[in-house]
Amino acid sequence: MKKFQKRNIIFACLNLEEAMSLSRRTFLGQSCAATAMATTPGSVWSQTILKLGDAKLITLSDGNLVLPGSMVVPDGNMAAATEILDRYDVGPDQFRPECNVTLLQTGDRNVIFDVGAGPNFMPSAGRLGDALAQIDLDPADVTDVLFTHAHPDHLWGLTDDFDDLVFANANYYIGQAEWDYWTDPTTISSINEFRVPFAVGAASRLSLLSDRINLIQDGQEPLIGVTALLTPGHTPGHMSFAMHAGKDSRLIVGDCIANHHLAFEKPAWHSGSDQDAETGARTRVRLMDRLAVEQIPIIGFHLPNGGAGRVERRGDGYEFVSEDS
Numbered sequence: 174m175k176k177f178q179k180r181n182i183i184f185a186c187l188n189l190e191e192a193m194s195l196s197r198r199t200f201l202g203q204s205c206a207a208t209a210m211a212t213t214p215g216s217v218w219s220q221t222i223l224k225l226g227d228a229k230l231i232t233l234s235d236g237n238l239v240l241p242g243s244m245v246v247p248d249g250n251m252a253a254a255t256e257i258l259d260r261y262d263v264g265p266d267q268f269r270p271e272c273n274v275t276l277l278q279t280g281d282r283n284v285i286f287d288v289g290a291g292p293n294f295m296p297s298a299g300r301l302g303d304a305l306a307q308i309d310l311d312p313a314d315v316t317d318v319l320f321t322h323a324h325p326d327h328l329w330g331l332t333d334d335f336d337d338l339v340f341a342n343a344n345y346y347i348g349q350a351e352w353d354y355w356t357d358p359t360t361i362s363s364i365n366e367f368r369v370p371f372a373v374g375a376a377s378r379l380s381l382l383s384d385r386i387n388l389i390q391d392g393q394e395p396l397i398g399v400t401a402l403l404t405p406g407h408t409p410g411h412m413s414f415a416m417h418a419g420k421d422s423r424l425i426v427g428d429c430i431a432n433h434h435l436a437f438e439k440p441a442w443h444s445g446s447d448q449d450a451e452t453g454a455r456t457r458v459r460l461m462d463r464l465a466v467e468q469i470p471i472i473g474f475h476l477p478n479g480g481a482g483r484v485e486r487r488g489d490g491y492e493f494v495s496e497d498s
Contacts, residue, residue, distance in 0.1 A: 406450070
């Protein structure tokens with residue numbers, strides 16, 4: 174493991190294959206009844222080209238998720254949430270958020286932030302390879318991979334159907350706290366039962382990076398012009414990444430702002446998608462205020478129209494203004 178210190182990795186399951194099979198069945202039983210409605214692949218890929226100084230940013234679609242409403246709508250707020258969601262033409266029972274992987278091209282570097290869901294999470298996701306092909310970028314030419322966090326839709330695209338690394342020549346970066354959590358042998362027994370497959374899948378995939386991962390801290394600059402910002406709650410070590418080029422800046426927010434409706438209008442509400450809902454809400458409120466005041470453009474992994482836009486204050490909440498608006 175490359176970094177400032179090395180750490181022995183002990184993975185949680187004595188029989189990882191058996192646990193993986195069991196946990197995936199558990200996950201599929203709880204969520205993929207909804208996913209079955211989205212098994213037909215889409216043909217349109219979101220590609221938003223932005224400038225950041227002399228660098229270029231492209232958001233590439235990995236498809237979309239299909240989630241039960243319980244993962245987004247907080248307990249006890251169904252009536253108020255439904256009123257908000259109606260304004261966005263979103264039903265409260267099922268959500269289909271986009272999955273936007275960001276590519277930064279600067280100099281001789283091809284840097285991607287998260288790697289998508291891969292072939293084994295949801296049939297509606299895992300399309301990053303097709304999106305890269307549309308811009309004629311070979312996965313072998315990706316030089317750096319930075320992870321916001323290790324949930325399946327951000328990490329499981331690390332490997333292909335043969336469990337080989339998709340981005341075989343890349344340098345890899347993840348937050349120290351995020352790495353520590355998912356490689357801790359106690360995580361699988363302490364995490365919410367619904368997320369057991371997340372823990373098993375993260376452990377098995379991160380083990381492939383044990384001798385090549387770079388562990389980063391809050392405020393560190395893993396690459397020139399890219400600064401890591403700890404934004405915890407969605408996961409314990411969730412990172413956002415601030416990109417700077419001259420007077421231009423942009424923040425990749427990952428899942429600390431996970432949708433364009435409830436997260437903006439009611440950032441203090443707890444979200445079922447956050448592992449630590451209280452910390453996630455505090456992070457969201459603090460970040461929304463800063464983004465609105467400083468007018469820092471953002472890219473959100475699950476925000477619409479490729480995820481690029483800005484945060485505007487609206488009454489006692491906020492609004493996502495898409496770059497396409």
